[in-house]
Amino acid sequence: xxxxxxxxxxxxxxxxxxxxxxxxxxxxxxxxxxxxxxxxxxxxxxxxxxxxxxxxxxxxxxxxxxxxxxxxxxxxxxxxxxxxxxxxxxxxxxxxxxxxxxxxxxxxxxxxxxxxxxxxxxxxxxxxxx
Amino acid sequence: xxxxxxxxxxxxxxxxxxxxxxxxxxxxxxxxxxxxxxxxxxxxxxxxxxxxxxxxxxxxxxxxxxxxxxxxxxxxxxxxxxxxxxxxxxxxxxxxxxxxxxxxxxxxxxxxxxxxxxxxxxxxxxxxxxxxxxxxxxxxxxxxxxxxxxxxxxxxxxxxxxxxxxxxxxxxxxxxxxxxxxxxxxxxxxxxxxxxxxxxxxxxxxxxxxxxxxxxxxxxxxxxxxxxxxxxxxxxxxxxxxxxxxxxxxxxxxxxxxxxxxxxxxxxxxxxxxxxxxxxxxxxxxxxxxxxxxxxxxxxxxxxxxxxxxxxxxxxxxxxxxxxxxxxxxxxxxxxxxxxxxxxxxxxxxxxxxxxxxxxxxxxxxxxxxxxxxxxxxxxxxxxxxxxxxxxxxxxxxxxxxxxxxxxxxxxxxxxxxxxxxxxxxxxxxxxxxxxxxxxxxxxxxxxxxxxxxxxxxxxxxxxxxxxxxxxxxxxxxxxxxxxxxxxxxxxxxxxxxxxxxxxxxxxxxxxxxxxxxxxxxxxxxxxxxxxxxxxxxxxxxxxxxxxx
Numbered sequence: 001x002x003x004x005x006x007x008x009x010x011x012x013x014x015x016x017x018x019x020x021x022x023x024x025x026x027x028x029x030x031x032x033x034x035x036x037x038x039x040x041x042x043x044x045x046x047x048x049x050x051x052x053x054x055x056x057x058x059x060x061x062x063x064x065x066x067x068x069x070x071x072x073x074x075x076x077x078x079x080x081x082x083x084x085x086x087x088x089x090x091x092x093x094x095x096x097x098x099x100x101x102x103x104x105x106x107x108x109x110x111x112x113x114x115x116x117x118x119x120x121x122x123x124x125x126x127x128x129x130x
Numbered sequence: 131x132x133x134x135x136x137x138x139x140x141x142x143x144x145x146x147x148x149x150x151x152x153x154x155x156x157x158x159x160x161x162x163x164x165x166x167x168x169x170x171x172x173x174x175x176x177x178x179x180x181x182x183x184x185x186x187x188x189x190x191x192x193x194x195x196x197x198x199x200x201x202x203x204x205x206x207x208x209x210x211x212x213x214x215x216x217x218x219x220x221x222x223x224x225x226x227x228x229x230x231x232x233x234x235x236x237x238x239x240x241x242x243x244x245x246x247x248x249x250x251x252x253x254x255x256x257x258x259x260x261x262x263x264x265x266x267x268x269x270x271x272x273x274x275x276x277x278x279x280x281x282x283x284x285x286x287x288x289x290x291x292x293x294x295x296x297x298x299x300x301x302x303x304x305x306x307x308x309x310x311x312x313x314x315x316x317x318x319x320x321x322x323x324x325x326x327x328x329x330x331x332x333x334x335x336x337x338x339x340x341x342x343x344x345x346x347x348x349x350x351x352x353x354x355x356x357x358x359x360x361x362x363x364x365x366x367x368x369x370x371x372x373x374x375x376x377x378x379x380x381x382x383x384x385x386x387x388x389x390x391x392x393x394x395x396x397x398x399x400x401x402x403x404x405x406x407x408x409x410x411x412x413x414x415x416x417x418x419x420x421x422x423x424x425x426x427x428x429x430x431x432x433x434x435x436x437x438x439x440x441x442x443x444x445x446x447x448x449x450x451x452x453x454x455x456x457x458x459x460x461x462x463x464x465x466x467x468x469x470x471x472x473x474x475x476x477x478x479x480x481x482x483x484x485x486x487x488x489x490x491x492x493x494x495x496x497x498x499x500x501x502x503x504x505x506x507x508x509x510x511x512x513x514x515x516x517x518x519x520x521x522x523x524x525x526x527x528x529x530x531x532x533x534x535x536x537x538x539x540x541x542x543x544x545x546x547x548x549x550x551x552x553x554x555x556x557x558x559x560x561x562x563x564x565x566x567x568x569x570x571x572x573x574x575x576x577x578x579x580x581x582x583x584x585x586x587x588x589x590x591x592x593x594x595x596x597x598x599x600x601x602x603x604x605x606x607x608x609x610x611x612x613x614x615x616x617x618x619x620x621x622x623x624x625x626x627x628x629x630x631x632x633x634x635x636x637x638x639x640x641x642x643x644x645x646x647x648x649x650x651x652x653x654x655x656x657x658x659x660x661x662x663x664x665x666x667x668x669x670x671x672x673x674x675x676x677x678x679x
Contacts, residue, residue: 011239011255013328016368016455019568019679020575036677037328038243040251062239063495063604067254090459092494092601110459110492111588113579 002125003031005053007044009072012062013037017088021057024114025121041071048076048083055121060089065099073103084124088112132174139172158582162413163371164573165536171528177535181426185521188433189426191534192522193480194445199518204476205483206508207284207449211236211261212495213608215271218261222276232314233276234284234485236260237294242329244290244663247612256609260286264616265658269297270304279307283314284359284449289331291318292340293662295355296650315356315405318344321382322361324558324673326368326567331663334555336670338389340645345400346393347646358386359407359449366409367455369571372420373537377544378554378563379406380427384545385554387436397436401443410472410479411453417472418524419533421448421479427538450476451485457492460595461587465489470507477511478524484508494601564678616658623656631655632665639669 006022008015015037022034033051035044048056056076058069069087076083087099088108096107106120146169159167168175176182183189186196195201210225211218222233237260240252246264247256256262263269278301287294295316299309320337323330330337341358348357362370362379370378383406390400408424410417428446432438452472457465466489473486486504488496496504512518524530551557558564577583584590631652638648645666652662 010253011243011245011251011329012259013323013326014367015328016571020369020571022679023568023572024575034677034679036675038251062255063258064254066606071253090492090494092603110457111585113589114575115579 001029001031002055002121003033003051003053004055004057004121005033005035005044005048005051006057006059007035007039007047008037008059009039009041009044009068010060010062010064011038012060012064014061015059017061018057018059021059021088021114021117025118028114028118028122030121041068041075044072045075045079045081049079049081053083054125056083056085058085058087060087060091063090065089065091066095069099069104070102086117086121088117135173139170139174142170161372161533161536162411162416162574163373163540163570171532173528175528175532176526177531181535182525182531188441188444189429190445191422191426192525194425194447194482196521198480198521199477199512200521203512203518204481205232206230206505206512207232207234207483207485208501208505209234209236209286209451209485210501212259213257213261213604214612215261215263215268219272219274219276222272226276226281232282232284232483235272235286237285237287238262239329241294241659242287242290244293244331244659244667246658246660247609247616249660252609254609256612258604262608262612263294263297263659264612265619265656266297266300266653267615267619267656269294269301273298273301273305277307278302278305279311281313284317285314286317288317288320288323288327289329289337290659290663291316292344292646292649293653293659295344296646296653299352299650300654309352311354312352313354315359316344317361317407318358319361319382319386319407321385321554321558322364322379324675325365325378325382325563326370327361327364330673332666332670333673334559336666337673338385338555340666341386342389342393343644343646345390345395347644348403349393349395349400356403356405358403359405360386361407363407363409363451365567366411367453368567369574370567371570371574372411372413372416373540374544374566374570375409376420376424376427376537377541377548378567379408380424380431380541381545381548381554381557383428384431384435387432388553391436397432397438398440398443401432401436401438401440405482406446406448408448408450408476408481409453410450410476412456412468412471414471414475414478415524415527415530416533416537417475418478419530420537421450421476421481422522422525422530422534423537423541424448425480426534427541447482449483449485450479450481452476452487454487454491457487457489458585458588459492461593462489462493464587465492466503466507469504470511473507473511474515474517477517478522480522490601494603497600497602561676561678564676568679619656620658627655628652628657628661632657632661635662636665636669639666 026032086106185193239255241263360383362375366375425446429444488500488504635648
């Protein structure tokens with residue numbers, strides 16, 4: 001079973017999207033943990049490692065993504081973790097491209113269907129032969 | 131008359147049923163809260179006329195004033211604030227020059243949650259969703275050259291409302307404006323922060339004590355200040371349907387009136403300083419009915435539950451904002467039309483003030499061009515559409531009246547349930563309200579994915595879009611600049627005085643003294659938002675949400 005951590009870094013309280021995704025992934029048969037709002041990058045990476053999750057989804061709508069997401073990637077690297085990270089929220093296109101360059105596997109904007117995300121995640125692990 | 135209408139209606143239905151065999155109906159015929167919408171509404175669906183009544187008269191279904199927009203148009207109040215106090219000050223001066231009479235201040239998240247700009251929690255958030263205010267020094271810059279006796283200022287501030295209000299008072303004093311002349315509103319609605327918006331600090335009970343202190347302070351010292359704006363907006367945006375928005379907002383309102391009475395205030399007086407804030411979504415007629423139902427419900431509650439006699443304290447006055455969550459990143463120009471429909475609903479519903487969203491908000495912070503279009507949308511409705519020429523133009527529509535009754539009935543069912551749980555604080559602490567909203571949000575998402583709910587440009591009528599759009603970005607250097615400003619301020623102020631005032635605040639927090647006075651003392655010696663909040667964190671602790679999805 002794919003184990004997913006959905007996380008909300010920063011001070012942003014807009015968690016409708018995070019909750020809907022968490023529930024959709026759970027309904028699709030994945031094991032889902034949602035951190036709740038206001039987590040620091042340190043807390044998120046620690047939870048991801050402690051819980052031994054297969055993939056990490058990060059939701060941000062406050063505009064702080066270019067600070068918080070690179071910090072999460074950096075901390076994962078420091079800890080020697082290869083947990084893949086995807087991002088959802090209001091992320092301008094050029095920022096999304098930059099985040100992907102830094103190693104984020106996918107960036108989902110408003111209007112993305114949960115089935116698209118579910119398929120991508122499942123596909124990712126099929127291709128990765130896990 | 132009813133009998134003959136009933137007979138004709140039944141005949142008409144019979145005829146229609148036979149037609150449908152040949153030409154079937156197709157589409158989604160449900161309200162957004164999943165009730166069946168009938169094919170046709172007739173006088174048979176409209177109840178007692180006393181429930182509709184006249185504008186300016188109980189139960190205020192048709193509006194809180196006799197003349198509504200014929201007397202005065204709604205206030206066009208655009209919410210703004212970004213970056214540093216200097217930049218926001220420039221924007222406010224520009225808006226005032228354009229004839230806007232009220233300001234609506236957006237604060238960044240660290241200010242809203244009681245962290246200074248140099249706090250580790252503030253990383254990446256400084257100046258992002260609003261202006262960064264660390265101390266009175268920033269507040270002085272924010273209102274530099276803006277005479278506080280000439281403007282009314284609405285501040286979207288909740289957990290730290292006491293601190294920002296104290297700073298506003300201090301800026302006023304420096305300008306020579308006494309606190310009893312200051313006009314404006316603080317949002318100050320902490321309950322919806324636990325439910326939906328997320329900028330809480332302390333647990334509910336000490337938070338309600340602070341609100342109680344603000345109510346008491348303002349009733350004595352700031353007669354022109356609106357001490358709370360009970361907000362359904364964020365509840366709706368978090369996924370609630372129209373019925374839940376009204377029900378949970380009014381249930382919060384009941385809790386605040388109880389708090390005011392505990393603070394020794396007369397609801398006949400306090401009721402006049404209370405306002406509401408709702409969202410407006412795409413379903414035009416449902417939204418109009420929602421505003422009408424909310425007005426009627428509040429009047430009944432104030433009259434029947436709290437024995438209010440003064441008619442002005444029965445009136446639900448409200449601000450409306452169009453819905454950010456309905457805006458799409460795909461084909462964003464379509465959002466202009468969505469905002470138009472939503473703004474129209476607010477006006478047809480009798481709003482007192484309105485913020486219209488910008489078309490590019492699903493992409494980034496709005497650009498200046500899109501902010502202007504949003505304001506023009508209100509002006510076109512006001513001056514060209516003709517809907518403001520008569521009071522409650524949809525009153526008497528069979529469907530709108532039936533919807534108004536239905537929303538009222540269903541929302542009162544929720545309020546009854548919340549009363550059974552023991553009031554809104556218990557309902558929040560048990561997670562009941564959050565679970566209800568989460569369920570609605572998920573149901574909606576499923577309806578979108580099954581295409582039961584069409585969203586133009588998203589799950590139907592999709593086109594290939596390539597060109598990246600111009601978006602507004604906040605320069606990262608701002609965070610560093612703000613931190614430098616904070617540090618230099620701290621090195622110049624009287625740090626002994628700061629320590630003394632914070633110790634006094636801590637002592638007061640451990641008693642039942644009104645905290646507004648020691649907070650005002652602290653901000654005047656330039657204690658920061660973070661220092662004051664941390665002092666109270668020491669005494670009150672922090673709220674930990676129960677994660678529900």
